[in-house]
Amino acid sequence: MLPDLTDLNTFRDALTNARGPDELAVQGATERNGQLTKPPGALGRLEDLAIWYAGWRGDARPQITAPQVIVFAGNHGVTAQGVSAFPPEVTVQMVMNFEHGGAAINQLAKSAGAKMNVHALDLDRPTSDFTQGPAMSEDELLIALRAGWQAVDPQSDLLVVGEMGIGNTTPAAAIACALFGGEAADWTGRGTGVDDAGLANKTRVVAEGVALHTSDDGLEILRCLGGREIAAMAGAIAAARVLRIPVILDGFICSAAAACLARMSPGALDHAVAGHQSAEGAHGAVLTKLGKEPLLNLGLRLGEGSGGALAINILKSAVACHSGMATFAEAGVSDS
Ligand SMILES: Cc1cc2ncn([C@H]3O[C@H](COP(=O)(O)O)[C@@H](O)[C@H]3O)c2cc1C
Numbered sequence: 001m002l003p004d005l006t007d008l009n010t011f012r013d014a015l016t017n018a019r020g021p022d023e024l025a026v027q028g029a030t031e032r033n034g035q036l037t038k039p040p041g042a043l044g045r046l047e048d049l050a051i052w053y054a055g056w057r058g059d060a061r062p063q064i065t066a067p068q069v070i071v072f073a074g075n076h077g078v079t080a081q082g083v084s085a086f087p088p089e090v091t092v093q094m095v096m097n098f099e100h101g102g103a104a105i106n107q108l109a110k111s112a113g114a115k116m117n118v119h120a121l122d123l124d125r126p127t128s129d130f131t132q133g134p135a136m137s138e139d140e141l142l143i144a145l146r147a148g149w150q151a152v153d154p155q156s157d158l159l160v161v162g163e164m165g166i167g168n169t170t171p172a173a174a175i176a177c178a179l180f181g182g183e184a185a186d187w188t189g190r191g192t193g194v195d196d197a198g199l200a201n202k203t204r205v206v207a208e209g210v211a212l213h214t215s216d217d218g219l220e221i222l223r224c225l226g227g228r229e230i231a232a233m234a235g236a237i238a239a240a241r242v243l244r245i246p247v248i249l250d251g252f253i254c255s256a257a258a259a260c261l262a263r264m265s266p267g268a269l270d271h272a273v274a275g276h277q278s279a280e281g282a283h284g285a286v287l288t289k290l291g292k293e294p295l296l297n298l299g300l301r302l303g304e305g306s307g308g309a310l311a312i313n314i315l316k317s318a319v320a321c322h323s324g325m326a327t328f329a330e331a332g333v334s335d336s
């Protein structure tokens with residue numbers, strides 16, 4: 001079902017030509033929703049979510065039994081500019097923590113009944129500092145996209161992608177600024193918690209990167225300003241689009257990866273909902289640009305897929321109501 005990613009054009013074509021949701025399933029789910037034992041619309045957004053999910057799965061009465069959480073890790077040359085409150089060694093240390101089950105995302109994936117996979121991408125070879133040149137070559141971008149593309153289990157029925165990469169709120173801010181315009185300061189936040197001087201320096205770094213790499217193309221922006229784990233998230237979200245696996249987006253970094261796809265192809269994120277709005281300042285603005293209303297707003301600013309994983313239970317609940325509830329006729333309840 002998934003073509004081999006032999007080159008970047010294969011990726012572009014696969015994304016652009018991916019089919020949309022199954023309209024018959026949407027119709028069937030909409031009809032079923034109208035017959036369930038509740039006042040019309042009483043389950044609010046849960047109803048829309050269930051119908052949306054049904055369409056992408058091609059099943060008017062679907063179930064969620066196999067969610068997958070994938071965490072991608074990468075290192076960033078731009079950390080040499082002092083953009084994070086933490087040192088880059090933390091990336092590999094956190095990967096070990098994920099592998100031993102000790103991180104927040106391990107607990108959240110487990111609570112959501114999701115399997116979790118971790119992919120560390122060339123951690124001992126950080127991307128290039130984007131204030132000096134493109135973060136990645138075309139080959140490096142392709143390899144990272146492919147890592148994400150191949151990491152998606154075609155048997156899964158819901159996908160959350162998360163990231164670990166010290167410094168990666170800087171490339172995410174640069175991507176957002178390059179895609180959406182405005183000033184670097186509009187898109188730059190504190191990440192792991194840089195102080196005021198750190199924020200000013202980070203804003204300068206984002207401005208320099210965006211000034212050096214101007215493009216209208218989402219993939220070129222991803223290559224020049226992104227990072228391996230960001231590209232891998234984009235690759236996985238795109239693969240899920242082709243496989244019709246619904247996606248729950250996580251925070252600022254995940255949304256920046258997704259936004260590159262939306263720039264490449266307008267319907268690229270139709271299979272995705274925003275799991276949450278993170279506390280990273282510009283995340284809300286990115287979601288507005290993407291036309292995505294977050295499901296949760298809990299002040300998280302972690303990444304790792306944490307907000308996406310939390311929202312799995314909301315989507316599961318929506319689908320459980322939709323597919324498990326009795327209709328008025330079945331329950332013998334008067335419908336007016
Ligand atoms: C211990 C630790 C665990 C994390 N888990 C996710 N992040 C998050 O923080 C990083 C981005 O923030 P900045 O751009 O400021 O470096 C990413 O690794 C992101 O996943 C973490 C950061 C730390 C320190």
Ligand SMILES: O=C(O)c1cccnc1
Pocket residue numbers: 169191192250251252253254278279280283300301302303304
């Ligand atoms: O929004 C996020 O995903 C985020 C914010 C701060 C640090 N790491 C991740």
